[in-house]
Amino acid sequence: MTSPVNDLPDELGTMPPSERGITRKTEILDAALRIIGRDGLGGLSMRALAAEAQMPLGAMGYYFRGKQELIAEAFHRHTQRETDRVVKTITDLREGLPSEHLADRLADFVIEGLGDAREQLLAEYSFLVESSRRPELARTSSAWQNSLRTQLRRVLASLGSQSPNTDARLVLAVLAGLEVDNLAEVLQPSQARMVRAVLRRLFLALDCVRTVSSEN
């Protein structure tokens, strides 16, 4: 009856849950993310989840109080994994680099999301739409976006941006918009080139503003 494990950032002071319990719980969450990415939130049923995780149906009720809690925790886990990926990408290009390189790296990021990591991206937007109707998901969503913006603001500031906050929001909007506009259909090479062209165009324009206004 009692909850078997606590939240993932577990306090070590109390009695730790068994290692197998945590493992099984995260396996369920990963299975949920696979289902949501493949079939959407509408395709996520407790039975389909049990089958995907190769566990009996009763285990779902044991590890999660209900479907809502499961979805919230799955979203939380998704943002954790994505944050790791973004941080790694950002730190790779931390030092002073031409903005063209940054544009191409961001294009790679979008293209990867629309290609190999397409299911994760679909899960992300499924969560996002759901967030607009459920405050607890909205908190996870805005925390995730704040994290992205903070990371990007630093990079843009080091590039010489005079309004790194606005620019970060602008760049993030372009990234999200490129994802959204290519979400419906599988990514063709021509559209991948277009993604690159749009981001190069954006950073060319931003560079231009910076250069001209610094001459004044």
Add this chain to the structure above:
Amino acid sequence: MTSPVNDLPDELGTMPPSERGITRKTEILDAALRIIGRDGLGGLSMRALAAEAQMPLGAMGYYFRGKQELIAEAFHRHTQRETDRVVKTITDLREGLPSEHLADRLADFVIEGLGDAREQLLAEYSFLVESSRRPELARTSSAWQNSLRTQLRRVLASLGSQSPNTDARLVLAVLAGLEVDNLAEVLQPSQARMVRAVLRRLFLALDCVRTVSSEN
């Protein structure tokens, strides 16, 4: 209010539907759009739809072959209504206008979508996510985006853009991204100001590129 002609290919060789039949059908579709905007696609059930449209459950089965067909037609109707709204907005600012005005008009468009027309926007993104898994919806979705891009390309070309196609994609990406990034929470005045600032920043940068390169 009611579309004069049924846009679907009339495969019924027997009889054209009566006027009342068309009216009721569109009433069902509008009720479906209200439900999807309020509760998402997951909240759309045949019974909830019948209640929202104030019709008996059997009528749903009479006017639509199944739930999938109903969703597809609702999406189609949504894009029709939105196309009308966009065309009207675009034609309002048809003639040569400062790009700052265009930025503010587009900001108004986004802010309106995130405010008063929030439910329609939520329905739109619900459809968009679903489009990634169902080809027939994807066709409607890409047709809608092509329409938007064509409209915007003309405006940007008249503003002196040298790459109106890329610029149109860039601007559309920013618009979609601003919507997505503010979808999770209700729009605060500070965020409305930020939307305006981001779009002004974008058009300032695009203007800058145009001006500088035309001096060469």
Add this chain to the structure above:
DNA sequence: AGACAAGTTGAACGTTCGTCCCACTCGGAG
């Protein structure tokens, strides 16, 4: 008036859903 098809309706079908429950396993502490 009669007839026939389109339109309309409430009920019922079988399925699937989320949730709950209880018997069962099993390793470590008394």
Add this chain to the structure above:
DNA sequence: CTCCGAGTGGGACGAACGTTCAACTTGTCT
């Protein structure tokens, strides 16, 4: 050894689901 509670698993519950259907009403033409 026994005991105990966390972990495990299968089944059953009521509710809600999409869909189907036969009976009924309405309007129109002969």
